[in-house]
Amino acid sequence: MNFENHLSRQLVKKLKLIQIGAILGAGIILMVLLGPGLVGSYMSYIIDLTLIYAIGTISISMLANYAGIWSIGHTAFLAIGAYLAANLSVRGISVEIIILLGIIISLVLGVIIGLSAGRFAALYMAILTLALGLVSNEIIGRWQSVTGGDQGITVGPAQLFFSNTPLDTNGHILITIVLVTLTFLVVTLITKGNLGRRWLAIKSQRMASMSIGLKPSLENALAFGISGAITSTAGVALAFSMMYISPEAFSIAIATNLLLCTVVGGVGSIGGALLGAMFLVLVPEMAREVQGISAYVFGIATILVLLFLPKGIVPGIAQRLKQWTNKSSSNSTSFVAATVDNLTDSDYENLSCLVENLLKPATSNLIISGLSVSFGGVRALDNVSLEVPPGSVLGLIGPNGAGKTTLLNVLSGYVKPTNVEALKLGKTDLTRLAPYGRVKQGFGRTFQHAELFDELTIEENIFLAAQQSKKFHNNSKTGTSAVDIAEKLIDNLWLRPYARLYPGEVPFGVQKVTDIARALATGAQVIVMDEPFSGLDAEERSEVRSILKAMKNAGVSILIIDHVVQEVLNIADNMVVLDFGRVLATGTPEDIKSNPKVLEAYLGSALKDGKEVLSN
Amino acid sequence: MHDLLSVIFSGLVSGSLYALLGLSIVIIFRATDVVNFAIGDIATIGVYVAISVISLGVPVVAALPITFLVAGIIGVGVERFMIRPLGPGNMFSALIITMGFGLVLQALIGTIWGYNPRPFPPIIDGNITVFGVAITYQKLLATGLAVVAMLLITALFNWTRIGLAMRASAEDHFAARMIGIKSTRVASLAWFLGCGLAGVTAFIMAAESSVSVALMAMVLFRAFAGVFLGGLTNMIGAAAGGMMIGILDNVAGSYVSASFRDTMVFAVIVVILFLRPSGILGARGGARV
Amino acid sequence: MTITTGIQDLGLENITHRYNGVLALNHVSLEIEKGSFTAILGPNGAGKSTLALILGGMLRPTNGTVKVKAADRSRSHSGNGFINLGVVLVPEGRRLFTTMNVKENLLLGAYGSGQSKVEMMKSYEDTLEFLPELKRHLNKQAGLLSGGEQQMVAVARALMARPTTIILDEPSLGLAPKMIERIYEVISSLNQRAMTVIVIEQMTTYALQHAQSMIVLEGGMIRYHGSVTDAAAKEALQAGYFGTE
Structure with missing residues (x-):
């Protein structure tokens, strides 16, 4: 089993290498064909232009698919690169430096704009990028000393850093080919690598992503900046290839077409980006005779594609093909669910050994005192104080609406207290720490609905958490790599058969176990669990029960809320009962079970004076 | 001082148009979660149809209702045949499909009516002097129209059964369904009203100058800016935001730089977003637990 | 067990519901008699709210038959529930x-x-x-x-x-005891005016003071359905909330 797994991991790596190799190979072939002018000049002009716009479509596509940001204003970055090239080339500055400058300026601009809008809905971000596109038009039109205004501006010949002779037309095409090859390589590395995983995680679950230490607004801004920076290199190539640039190249119409063609080709795929760019260049070329034809084609193509192949042409067709081949080769995806009815003692020993290795024993008290939270006049929590001694399990129960989840959210940093005297882990004050800051302090969190990152596999979900934790605690647990941690969790938490599936394809119980594995992978010392048992069947419950037991043995502090009261009573050292946002009772599970106030809060007087009510 | 007053006054005059268009955008968004990027083009084609009808000898007064109806009906069609089939929860597909449709409409206008600007028959002549600025009756009428349209919308949403139902549906889709409000009917009506009102804006714009494919480009940008300040779900906010943008635009244009008006508006929005991520008026107290 | 003299107002036959594969209701069958007052009780996550939505016609169950006034309405979902059939829902969270x-x-x-x-x-x-x-x-x-x-x-x-039938999902949630009493007073007087009443509650006190019959739901299944005065009722409640171990 392990061997097989090792094999498949290698296979994935190999696929990535194959893709990189293919990109490089295609780049070299293009150079050989176009460099010496083997292809006719019109043909090579078309190919050149397509490749240039492919840089633009792939960066828009990456941004949309991985970060969830749809940019309507990427022509602004194209313009930055182009006008830099125009102005600096006449001063004899080399292409490499121009490209570098374009990247830096675009990155900074992109990050600033991204930071302003990255904090809230992606929809606003889209509108803001439209504004960016419009504003860049105004600046191009008015800043005549740099852009030549409506007249446009000629571009000097490109000069390489280590050469004194300017490049000719074929040389300009070589620049394009090098840039587009590099772009596709960079995009492949980003999207198949950590950055891509982080972006996907944030895109699908902003809140849960913070619980493994990610910073959504920063990552969004970074995504926008990187995408813009890549697009600016297309601007440089465009300037040198056309030898002359005019404002129309960056109009809102072009910006719209760029986005629409990306969508038609299909976001999130290199093939889609290439097809989109081809479409973008070829349609106007072929319809040059009649004004407006390309607008019809682009518009209608967009509408039809979104209605009938919503993912775009390339990914859409790929998906259809996959479905078709799957259907013909019987249903190979049906798994015999990994059950634990044969959970042996040695299984459990392995599990607890692993958990002990992963988690740090808690060393300090978690202290909450005088905590109040109000939502628009409604008190969700009212002067709540409690303490979790290191290595103990605190069970938190209470009827619906008692404020339990609010309490967890305060601890994770998602909800700001209206009032609090102390919120400390040992001597560290937590009140002002952002969610990711708390992860650094050793806080872990699980969620009622698992909240896994939808577009990452089960394996990647756990791996990403392990990797983030490596960043935070680089001294911990000598040498085990994030991959090792993920592998071990998958094996010992019975997740192996599901490792390569996406959360939407696995049963809810498996999702919940994965969520716990994710929290374990962060190497936390205090773990806050929101309803780990809810929605599970008996078998799955026993799985979660063993994991919890192992966590307890490893010495972490656990705060657990659940409506499956009996499970909480079984595992907890101490109990707190909340009712109407207040602490109603505290004590050992035994105390709580017989506390009349608790029975009343839960069942009302039905049980207490049961006989009276029930007998009349 | 006198000067500033007049700048602010003309800011309000143009702001009323941004407010009206912003309101149209918000009406559609609240009902269907769609940012309609084709709204400017739908409105523009309404004006073109109106011009063609007038040229057949129909009185100029009829141009306004014709524009309203044509734009509104196109809006209903777009919602029915392009947005609804996408299903719920496809915000970005919906946004992009409207961009694509906008492109088709622009091409259609070019094919039918040509790409050169067309004159629009003047509605009223003469001018009046307010705060030392000469303001044409035409402009005054335009502002009056925009204000009347906004008042009518206010009345509709507050005092009619269907208006109440639309507000209810925007606030809580589930609860609205539960009490028997048909969400498809609300969606159609919102697109009709939203696009129709945008048509009114386009009519006013056309009456002030001439008609071209790009008639609404400038107004649309500023209306979006206003919506940004007011929030996508807040009708009053969007209207107030539009007014503010009108003033801001005029003040910046008169006192800072006339050449970089868009840039100025943009810079102010970015700064505001840094300070208040939900816009000035929008999405307050949204914490539902 | 149930009082069987009256006319059926609402009926569920073999209802199973899953949310994205997660089982919420498991082969639930029940009858609500016209003019009755029924309390549906159970711990959180038992499937009560799902049941409320299905009874009110706001959710189409994955499997099973929903009857309103003896007519099969399982397939006639307009998205607007059963409000036009006289069945209204007061949902959780109001x-x-x-x-x-x-x-x-x-x-x-x-x-x-x-x-x-x-x-x-x-x-x-x-x-x-x-x-x-x-x-x-x-x-x-x-x-x-x-x-x-x-x-x-x-x-x-x-x-x-x-309406002829009113379904209230957690009407007492988050309210002070005095207010809960008033709400139940109102609900009872509706029932006395011949309206069919169904309350769904996690907290049992008030519901049991007024209801005639009760249903205990746990883990998506009906554990008890009968009169509130039966001897088995109390046992069923305790087992439903604190487990039977």
């Missing part, structure tokens, strides 16, 4: 239109029941006569009222449709 005033909320309640303007105003007057405490708040924004007042508005909004 779901008032919080930015609108109380009067507007009430008038909207009549929207789906096909009343004319005159009938609607008559319903409005009747509702206010039945719940006079709302008269003081008519022009206040619903979201600014206290929890108890909001619950009362939610009940009033439901009554505007002139």
Whole structure:
């Protein structure tokens, strides 16, 4: 089993290498064909232009698919690169430096704009990028000393850093080919690598992503900046290839077409980006005779594609093909669910050994005192104080609406207290720490609905958490790599058969176990669990029960809320009962079970004076 | 001082148009979660149809209702045949499909009516002097129209059964369904009203100058800016935001730089977003637990 | 077990419901008699709210048959529930239109029941006569009222449709005891006026004081269905909440 797994991991790596190799190979072939002018000049002009716009479509596509940001204003970055090239080339500055400058300026601009809008809905971000596109038009039109205004501006010949002779037309095409090859390589590395995983995680679950230490607004801004920076290199190539640039190249119409063609080709795929760019260049070329034809084609193509192949042409067709081949080769995806009815003692020993290795024993008290939270006049929590001694399990129960989840959210940093005297882990004050800051302090969190990152596999979900934790605690647990941690969790938490599936394809119980594995992978010392048992069947419950037991043995502090009261009573050292946002009772599970106030809060007087009510 | 007053006054005059268009955008968004990027083009084609009808000898007064109806009906069609089939929860597909449709409409206008600007028959002549600025009756009428349209919308949403139902549906889709409000009917009506009102804006714009494919480009940008300040779900906010943008635009244009008006508006929005991520008026107290 | 003399008002046959594969209800069958007062009880996550939505026609179950007044309505979902059949739901969390005033909320309640303007105003007057405490708040924004007042508005909004059957999901949630008593007083008097009443509650005290029959739901299955006075009732409750181990 392990061997097989090792094999498949290698296979994935190999696929990535194959893709990189293919990109490089295609780049070299293009150079050989176009460099010496083997292809006719019109043909090579078309190919050149397509490749240039492919840089633009792939960066828009990456941004949309991985970060969830749809940019309507990427022509602004194209313009930055182009006008830099125009102005600096006449001063004899080399292409490499121009490209570098374009990247830096675009990155900074992109990050600033991204930071302003990255904090809230992606929809606003889209509108803001439209504004960016419009504003860049105004600046191009008015800043005549740099852009030549409506007249446009000629571009000097490109000069390489280590050469004194300017490049000719074929040389300009070589620049394009090098840039587009590099772009596709960079995009492949980003999207198949950590950055891509982080972006996907944030895109699908902003809140849960913070619980493994990610910073959504920063990552969004970074995504926008990187995408813009890549697009600016297309601007440089465009300037040198056309030898002359005019404002129309960056109009809102072009910006719209760029986005629409990306969508038609299909976001999130290199093939889609290439097809989109081809479409973008070829349609106007072929319809040059009649004004407006390309607008019809682009518009209608967009509408039809979104209605009938919503993912775009390339990914859409790929998906259809996959479905078709799957259907013909019987249903190979049906798994015999990994059950634990044969959970042996040695299984459990392995599990607890692993958990002990992963988690740090808690060393300090978690202290909450005088905590109040109000939502628009409604008190969700009212002067709540409690303490979790290191290595103990605190069970938190209470009827619906008692404020339990609010309490967890305060601890994770998602909800700001209206009032609090102390919120400390040992001597560290937590009140002002952002969610990711708390992860650094050793806080872990699980969620009622698992909240896994939808577009990452089960394996990647756990791996990403392990990797983030490596960043935070680089001294911990000598040498085990994030991959090792993920592998071990998958094996010992019975997740192996599901490792390569996406959360939407696995049963809810498996999702919940994965969520716990994710929290374990962060190497936390205090773990806050929101309803780990809810929605599970008996078998799955026993799985979660063993994991919890192992966590307890490893010495972490656990705060657990659940409506499956009996499970909480079984595992907890101490109990707190909340009712109407207040602490109603505290004590050992035994105390709580017989506390009349608790029975009343839960069942009302039905049980207490049961006989009276029930007998009349 | 006198000067500033007049700048602010003309800011309000143009702001009323941004407010009206912003309101149209918000009406559609609240009902269907769609940012309609084709709204400017739908409105523009309404004006073109109106011009063609007038040229057949129909009185100029009829141009306004014709524009309203044509734009509104196109809006209903777009919602029915392009947005609804996408299903719920496809915000970005919906946004992009409207961009694509906008492109088709622009091409259609070019094919039918040509790409050169067309004159629009003047509605009223003469001018009046307010705060030392000469303001044409035409402009005054335009502002009056925009204000009347906004008042009518206010009345509709507050005092009619269907208006109440639309507000209810925007606030809580589930609860609205539960009490028997048909969400498809609300969606159609919102697109009709939203696009129709945008048509009114386009009519006013056309009456002030001439008609071209790009008639609404400038107004649309500023209306979006206003919506940004007011929030996508807040009708009053969007209207107030539009007014503010009108003033801001005029003040910046008169006192800072006339050449970089868009840039100025943009810079102010970015700064505001840094300070208040939900816009000035929008999405307050949204914490539902 | 159930009182079997009356006419069936609502009936579920073999209802199973899954959310994205997660089982919420597991082969649930039940009958609600016309004019009865039923309490559906159980711990959180038992499937109570799912049951409420299905009874109100707001959710189409994955499997099984839903009958309203003896007619099969499993496939006739317009997205608007059973409001036009006289069955109204007061959902969990009340779901008032919080930015609108109380009067507007009430008038909207009549929207789906096909009343004319005159009938609607008559319903409005009747509702206010039945719940006079709302008269003081008519022009206040619903979201600014206290929890108890909001619950009362939610009940009033439901009554505007002139229903024969009312389903209340957790009407006591987050309310002070005094307010809960008043709500149950209102609910009981509706039942005395021949309206079929179903309350769904996690907290059992008040519901049991007023209901005639009770259903205990746990883990998506019915653990008990019968009179509240049966000897087995108490046992069923205890087992449902604290487990049977």
